[in-house]
Amino acid sequence: MPSRDDILAFIAENPGKAGKREIARHFGIVGAARIHLKKQLKELAEEGSIEKRKKRMIRPGDLPSVLVVNLNTRSRDGELLGTPTNWDPEHGNPPNILILQEQRRGKSGPQVGVGDRALVRLNEQDPGPQASYCARVIRRLQKQESTILGILRIDPTTKAVHLEPVDRRVKEVDIDPRDLKEAEDGDLVSVAVHKVGRYGIARASVEHRIGSMNSEHAVSEIALYSQNIPNVFPDEVLAEAESAKPVKQQNREDWRDIPLITIDPADAKDHDDAVFAQADDDPENEGGVVVYVAIADVAAYVTPGSDMDREAQKRGNSVYFPDRVIPMLPERISNNLCSLREKEERPAMATRMVFDAEGQKISHTFHRVIMRSAAKLSYQQAQKAIEGITDDKTEVLLEDVLKPLWQAYAVLKKGRDKRAPLELDLPERKILLKEDGTVDRVVVPERLDAHKLIEEFMIQANVAAAETLESKNSALLYRIHDASTPEKLENLRDFLSTMNIKLPHQGGLRASVFNNILDRVKDTPNSPLVNEVVLRSQAQAEYHPQNIGHFGLNLRRYAHFTSPIRRYADLIVHRALIASLNLGKDGLPSGFEEKLEVIAGEISAAERRAMLAERETIDRLIALWLADQVGAKFTGRIAGVTKSGLFIRLQDSGADGFVPASTIGNDYYAYEEAAHALIGRATRETFQLGDTVEVRLAEAAPFAGALRFEILSPGKISSDMGRRKPTTKKKNWSQRTGKPAGLRKSKSRKKR
Structure with missing residues (x-):
């Protein structure tokens, strides 16, 4: 058997390529010795020396073999250098990647430059002193902007x-x-x-x-620019969209008499899903229900290799700002021909799912149909009708459409409760704007059963799509969510121990384990804190052609099928279903599976950049809103703790700002990672993640979307002191001597 160091060295030499099979082959491990290898790899993973990604082993901080990079600068020799777009700050500064230029059959490879974003494959060549890795460009993802x-x-x-x-x-x-x-x-x-x-x-x-700069439009333009998000459709794409003709019934099943309805936000402009449910009349499925989910048939209009298809793949998804949407597809398609408008005929991809009385799916089928939405409702409108407050539209739908939907949801909820997905309680805030595009107020929309109903119906349709394609051995983009890394679990375990909550050490953790922890702190002052820390311990969901399951939803197989108007991954799944079920000629072309890994990397990166753009826009808008309130006092919660200071989230608006550690008080505050806290060395005064504090707004920088606060309330005294000490702070060196802090001897700073 190889030593631990031998195994780690081999993994280091083959980042993203070394799985258990490759390790066994390299070291000649056969037969029963494989059991010892498996045990050795498990021990290395548990101690955080390696991580498992899609059946491959890497060291924490190592890069996958294929990744997206930002090309930031050039070396002194004029060679391009890039950094990973998706890098965990916990591993320190992102590594530099040297981009190798290559010739392919006498032709130059993809041409890239500073400011571009590219999909690359790591290369074993020595990068020299200026970088940590070498890579060759597979594809340029963004044009260099002029x-x-x-x-x-x-x-x-x-x-x-x-x-x-x-x-x-x-x-x-x-x-x-x-x-x-x-x-x-x-x-x-x-x-x-x-x-x-x-x-x-x-x-x-x-x-x-x-x-x-005071308008939302201008602020969101900054986010689009900084994240390199394309927001203007080329003329050829718009021309192709305008020339599209409405799809007729042709060979489609006729579902126009099924009273499918759309339930969306009140301000939604595109409607890509419609639902209907009824009790199952099969005597062998007493108490069971039949659920219909119809999804806009985008594949009928956006065909593989077309101008619209290339642009949609480039964008990856729609981007949502407080007052506008940057769509993945032109409005002629997204808001018109594909939108499931009320009383208008539309083509759809649909699934019919049968569930038993306990919410377990018995069967499902997929259909290519022509449908007519019976009604367009908002979440609030549908919820009020169920609660007895109807209007002219919902009054006629209540008995035959709305009540059966809620009865079906009650059945599906039983199955969801048994499945026990991760249930984090983290309210989302929404910015409401005035007519001039400035912030009016920030609200927390109520989470209704109408939201949960649509969410569960969509999850089940997504599962059905993944199961069907897997059974047909079809190419498929899964939506995967890996379990937490051993390193993150150990950090979470240390934190929970400060609250006398134990996280099991052995066995694979399920979402239900985290739910039990969240239930213990529910309705307690520690609930926001624990929810925040559990969230940070989780991996990020992404797209990939290889399935590892979805940890958060506690599902073995899962794909995105329900939003092809705004996600390119869903359009791929639609085409795969069309091809594998012989539902038309516009399905996934043969040989496309070879491109899936590259596309998965592209659209996963596009999803992350959209999230960043949306968050940056909200930060800048709120900074603009608060710019004239410098000096005002606010109540907030500590939402993050680092060595350099505290991140504060205001209670009323959800605005985020920073308190530098140097401004907190007169003590020296040390960062305690396990406790997620800054603790004064002399006073033991503690500021911990989740604490409620009073702050004063010291500075607002709208251009950067940044707020700086001064903390006003004293911290709590660490319990290990045995008794509470007075919160009055001693004078610091500068106050005692009357000299500027910069004159203090370096020896003192070193001692600190």
Whole structure:
């Protein structure tokens, strides 16, 4: 048997490629010795020395063999350097990746440059001292932009014009004052770069005046630009969408008499799912129900290899901002031909699922249909009808449509409760805007049974799609969610031990284990804290052609099928169903399975960039909203703890800000990772994740979307002190001596 060091060395030399089979083959391990190898690998995983990803072993912080990188700069030798787009800060600074240029059969490989984003495959070549890895480009994901976004600045004396770029990596840009497009000082503008000066200063002219930084539109433009999200459809894509003709019934099943309805947010513009349910009349399934889920048939309009298809794959998904959507597909498709509008005929991919009285699925079938939505309802409208408050529309639907839907949900909920998916209680806040695009207020929408009903119906339809394609041995993009890494579980275990809550050490943890912990702290002051820490211990969901299950939903197989208007992964699943069930000629083309791993990497990265853009926009909007309240006092909760300070989330608005550790008090506050706390060395004053605190807004930086707070309330005294000490703080060195803190001897700082 190889030693532990031998195994770790082999995994290090083959990142993302070394599975149990490869390790056994390399070391010549056969027969019963494989049992000892399995035990050895398990021990290494439990102690955090290796991680398992899709049947492959890697060291914590190692990169997968195929990944997406941002090409940030060049080395001194002029070679491109990039960093991973998806990097866990817990592993330190992201590693540099040297991009190798290559020739393919006499032709150059994909051409990339600084500012591009690319899908790459790691290479075993020595990167030299300037990088940690070498890689070859598989595909360029983003075109290098010739436009720059920023704030226009006009010198009041000299009238010289320059741009403060949004991207801080871009240097200052001089603007031609003759071509401002009526832009004024302080406006957000996009500029076209025409020339770069001898000393590196770019010269440009205003291309488009976006407007005042106070509007949501301008703020979301910054997020789109900073995350490289395409938001303008090429002319050929729009032309293709406009030329599309409505799909007729042809060979489709006729479901127009089934009273399917859509239930969506009140402000929804596209409707990609409709539902109906009824009691099962099969005498052998007493108490069972039949659930119908119809999904917009996007595949009928967006065919493989078309202009719309290439653009949809590039975008990956729609991006949602407080007052607008950046759609994956042109509005002619997303809001018109594919939207399941009330009383209008639409093509759909549909599933009919049969459940027994305990919520277990007995069978399901898929159909390509023509349907007509009986009604468009909002979540609140449907919920009120069930609670006895009907309107003209819901009154006629109540008995035959709405009540059967809720009865079916009650049955499916039994199955969900037995499955016990992860149930985190983390309320989501929504920003409401005024007519001028500025923030009006922040609310927490109520979580209704209507939301839960649609969510469970969609989950079951997604499971049915995955099961069908798997049974047909079809190419498939799974939605996977890995279990927590041993390292994250150990951190969670240490934290829970501070509350006398035990997390089991042995055996595979299920979502139900976390649910039991969350139930213990429910309705207690520690509930928000524990929910937050459990969330941070979880892995991130992604797309992949290889299945490892979905840990959070506690499902063995799961795929996204229900939102093809806004997710490219769902469109792939639709095409796979069409091909494998012989439902038409517009299914997944043969040989497409070879591209799935690359596409999975692209759309997983697109999903993460959309989430970042949405979060950045909200941060900037709230910073703008609070900019005129500097000096005001607020109640908040500690939402994050690091060595450098505390992240505070305000109670009323959900705004996030930072308290630098150096401003907290006169003690030195040490970071205790296991307790998620900063603890004063002398006073034992403690500020812990989840604590409620009073803060004062010290600074608002709307451009960066940042808030800085000063903490006003004292921390709690750590329990290991045995008694409560007074919270009055001693004077620090600067206060005692009257000298600036910067003059203090370095020896003192070293001692601290």
